[in-house]
Structures are given as C-alpha cells and as structure tokens.
Amino acid sequence: MKALIVGCGIGGPATAMALRNVGVDAEIFEAYPESAEGVGAFLNVASNGLDALRVLGAHRQVMAAGVPTPHMVMWSGTGKRLGQVANGLALDDGTVSHTILRSDLYRIVRDEALAQGVAITYGKRLVGFDDTGDQVVAHFEDGTQAAGDILVAADGVHSRTRALLDPGAPRPRYSGLYSLGxxxxxxxxxxxxxxxxxxxxxxxxxxxxxxxxxxxxxxxxxxxxxxxxxxxxxxxxxxxxxxxxxxxxxxxxxxxxxxxxxxHDLPPLPAWHRGRVVLTGDAAHATSPSAGQGASLAIEDAIVLARCLRDASGHREAFERFEAERRGRVERVVAYSRTISNGKAAGPVARVFRDLALPFFLKKTASQESLAWMYRHHVAL
Incomplete structure (x- = not known):
C-alpha cells in the first residue's frame, strides 16, 4: 500500500513514520516551495504528545530541544494569584510537558522521517483528486500528479483537501482572538x-x-x-x-x-473520510491553542491511523475504525479549549464574573483525576 500525505507540518511527517512502521509506503507533498524552518513561534507538546512521540522514537529529541513546563499559575490583571493547574501529567518515567519552538519540532519530525526514507516534495499545492475506486490520483497546481492507494490529509485548519472532500463541510470558526508571541x-x-x-x-x-x-x-x-x-x-x-x-x-x-x-478551531465535521481519502490532525478537528493539544492530537492521530490500516481488512474499514476511535476524544478537547478561549475574550462584565469564578474552577480541575482524560491518554501501534 502507498499513502499520499498532503502537508508537511507536524502531522505529515509523524503520519509517514507511523505508516512506515506498519509497512505502508508514504510520500509527503507540501504546498510551500521550501521547508518551514524558522516559521512560527513556540507551542506546547503535552505529556500525551510526548508519549505518542515515544512510539515513533522521537520524544528524546523533542525534549532535548524544548523547555519543561509542567505547571501553570493563573493571575488576574490586578496581580491577584487565582490558582495553579498542571500543564499535563507526568508520565511513569517522570516525563512532563515541554514547550518548544515550532520550527524545532518541525525540524525534528521532518528529519526523522527523512532518515527513515520518507520522500518529501515541496511546491506541490493540491488542487484536486480523483478516486478511481482502485486508486486515488492527486493533482497539483504545477500540473503534476501522483497516484497512491490512499490520500491522507495533514494540511491544517484551512485544509484544501477537506474543502475538496466535502465542499459543504463546516468552515473554520474564528475564536475572537489574535495570537502573537x-x-x-x-x-x-x-x-x-x-x-x-x-x-x-x-x-x-x-x-x-x-x-x-x-x-x-x-x-x-x-x-x-x-x-x-x-x-x-x-x-x-x-x-x-x-x-x-x-x-x-x-x-x-x-x-x-x-x-x-x-x-481558529473547527466545528465537528459530518465525516472525516470518503472513499480513499481521510482527514487527520487540524484538517479533521482543529483546536485552538488554549489547551496546548494541537500537535499532540495530530501525533496521536498518526499512530491510530497506522494501527487501523495495519489491522483492518481494507482502507474503508480502517478509516471507519480510525474515526470511531478518535472522534469523541478530539471533539472533547476542541470544546474544552474553546471554553478557555472564550474566557480570554471576556467583556468587562463577563471578566468580573470570570475572575470571581476562576479560583473555584481551578481548585476543581487541579486534581490529576480531572485532567487524566486528556493527559493520560495512550496510543500504541
């Protein structure tokens, strides 16, 4: 089986590595004309994301390049300490969430994919695909095309693949916030x-x-x-x-x-797949960065999709299993993160109630048990 992967961000190389681990050949096609080194600020790789990277053998490089950030302390604008919560839960070996430059995370997963023999081609902006029944053919803006057994979309919140797969799918929704760093x-x-x-x-x-x-x-x-x-x-x-x-x-x-x-984040989609094409990562379930889970969820997706393709009788069954296993979890994360984002954009009246209620909310969510659903989630091949 050969997989065409659209997008070479974080999820694309992770997916390629996971697929190769189960015997699926994978090639990545990136729209931009060159690699994304130096692009972006920094992001959180939560403990569940590092646990997933461990499956791919890339967690140590990420930890070495990042900054351990296991805790968050919340403050009001007046300087009042509102409370403290965990930023992830430590794994059995003591591994905690790390903050890393996006360009460093990208470089690590891309280089690891290259080292494993994954081909990456730049300047390949997807403009269409044909599912012939026995293969899928991707068409690119430069007039070239590529054929494979499946096409995996890892092209982000503004996914071109998603728009082609389902023109009526919900569009990304604006959170009310601009982000800088x-x-x-x-x-x-x-x-x-x-x-x-x-x-x-x-x-x-x-x-x-x-x-x-x-x-x-x-x-x-x-x-x-x-x-x-x-x-x-x-x-x-x-x-x-x-x-x-x-x-x-x-x-x-x-x-x-x-x-x-x-x-932006993404409302729930009617479906993540059709025929030989499947959506993953932000293309399927983009979350705002408020929960610090975007990269981690994409890496989890990579491993689950690879396992489903290995264990299922064909791509249709694999895609159905993948969506069934992942949908509930990721939609819960998206909703959780959106709630946090809404608190950041509170107006003058809502801000007063937020600052009064937040200490009680933080006490409720400070226990490991309340966060375990997000941070203790384990995926395996």
Missing amino acids: GIVRNSGVTGTPGVYNMIFGKRAFFGYTVTHGGDAWWFANLPRELGDVPADWKAALLEAFADDAGPATELIRRGPVGDGLPV
Missing part, C-alpha cells in the same frame, strides 16, 4: 523556570515562562474583530496591557513583534 533573551524577569504564568488582563490575555538561562518566552491573545488589523501590532499590545500588573509591557517592548494570527 516572542522570546526575550536574558530577560531579567523573575519567575520559577518551567512554570507558565497566565495573566487574564483587563483587555487581553498574556502568558510567559522563564527558562533556566533567563530567557522569557511569551505569547498574547488579543480580542479583535476578524480582519481588524492594526497598523502596529506592538503598539496595540502595549495599549492592551498598559493597565495590567506583570511583565507584559516590559517583554513586549524589548523585542520585535510580528503580525498577529487569527485563532
């Missing part, structure tokens, strides 16, 4: 390394962690109407956090600020 070297900001400080500000949300070397990694979620792009994002952030306690304005001033990116 940066890294300040030798920041001078005090804090416990490995702890994320999350500040529910008066006008926006700010998070940061301090590394053992003194660098500060920060991100901001700024409520705005979709398309309301300021002339100067740094100025917009400084204004948003001007009245909040904490180091937000100091960190924002001390480094460059790129363009804000609108945060």
Whole structure:
C-alpha cells in the first residue's frame, strides 16, 4: 500500500513514520516551495504528545530541544494569584510537558522521517483528486500528479483537501482572538523556570515562562474583530496591557513583534473520510491553542491511523475504525479549549464574573483525576 500525505507540518511527517512502521509506503507533498524552518513561534507538546512521540522514537529529541513546563499559575490583571493547574501529567518515567519552538519540532519530525526514507516534495499545492475506486490520483497546481492507494490529509485548519472532500463541510470558526508571541533573551524577569504564568488582563490575555538561562518566552491573545488589523501590532499590545500588573509591557517592548494570527478551531465535521481519502490532525478537528493539544492530537492521530490500516481488512474499514476511535476524544478537547478561549475574550462584565469564578474552577480541575482524560491518554501501534 502507498499513502499520499498532503502537508508537511507536524502531522505529515509523524503520519509517514507511523505508516512506515506498519509497512505502508508514504510520500509527503507540501504546498510551500521550501521547508518551514524558522516559521512560527513556540507551542506546547503535552505529556500525551510526548508519549505518542515515544512510539515513533522521537520524544528524546523533542525534549532535548524544548523547555519543561509542567505547571501553570493563573493571575488576574490586578496581580491577584487565582490558582495553579498542571500543564499535563507526568508520565511513569517522570516525563512532563515541554514547550518548544515550532520550527524545532518541525525540524525534528521532518528529519526523522527523512532518515527513515520518507520522500518529501515541496511546491506541490493540491488542487484536486480523483478516486478511481482502485486508486486515488492527486493533482497539483504545477500540473503534476501522483497516484497512491490512499490520500491522507495533514494540511491544517484551512485544509484544501477537506474543502475538496466535502465542499459543504463546516468552515473554520474564528475564536475572537489574535495570537502573537516572542522570546526575550536574558530577560531579567523573575519567575520559577518551567512554570507558565497566565495573566487574564483587563483587555487581553498574556502568558510567559522563564527558562533556566533567563530567557522569557511569551505569547498574547488579543480580542479583535476578524480582519481588524492594526497598523502596529506592538503598539496595540502595549495599549492592551498598559493597565495590567506583570511583565507584559516590559517583554513586549524589548523585542520585535510580528503580525498577529487569527485563532481558529473547527466545528465537528459530518465525516472525516470518503472513499480513499481521510482527514487527520487540524484538517479533521482543529483546536485552538488554549489547551496546548494541537500537535499532540495530530501525533496521536498518526499512530491510530497506522494501527487501523495495519489491522483492518481494507482502507474503508480502517478509516471507519480510525474515526470511531478518535472522534469523541478530539471533539472533547476542541470544546474544552474553546471554553478557555472564550474566557480570554471576556467583556468587562463577563471578566468580573470570570475572575470571581476562576479560583473555584481551578481548585476543581487541579486534581490529576480531572485532567487524566486528556493527559493520560495512550496510543500504541
């Protein structure tokens, strides 16, 4: 069996590695003309994501390149400590969630896939596919095509494959937030390394962690109407956090600020597959970054899909098993993450109730049992 994988982000290489582990040949086709090194800020790889990477033999490289971040402390914009929750649950060997540059995570999974013999071709933007019944043919913008037994979509929240598979499928929904971030070297900001400080500000949300070397990694979620792009994002952030306690304005001033990116997630889809084509990762169930689960879910998908293809009698049965096993879990994560995002975009009245209720909510969710459904989930080939 040969799999055509559309998209070479995090999920694409992970899927290719998992498929090769069960004897399925895989080739990746990426729309962009070159690799994504240096693209993106940083992201969370939760303990369940590292557990999944362990199945692929890539968890140690990710941990070495990342920063352990096992805890989150929540603050109000006035500087009041609201509570603490775990950012993942430690695995049996003590492994905890890590924060890593997206470009480093991408480089690690891509290089591991290449080392395992996976072919990656750039400049291949999908424009259509034909399912002939006994094979699927992908058509690319440059006029070329490729044939395989199955086509696996790993092309993200704005998936072209999803639009072709089901033109009537729900479109990504805007969360009400723009996301920005940066890294300040030798920041001078005090804090416990490995702890994320999350500040529910008066006008926006700010998070940061301090590394053992003194660098500060920060991100901001700024409520705005979709398309309301300021002339100067740094100025917009400084204004948003001007009245909040904490180091937000100091960190924002001390480094460059790129363009804000609108945060989307995906409503439940009617179906994840049709014929020889299947959706995975953000193409099937994009979640906002508020739960820190996007990359982890994509890696889990890769392993489950590979197992289903190995154990099923054919691709149709495999895709049905894959969707049945994954849908309930990922939709629960999407809903959980959206609830968190909604709290970040609260208006003046809702903000008062949020800050009053949040300490009680955090106490309820601080136990390991309340988070185990998300962080203790284990997938295997």
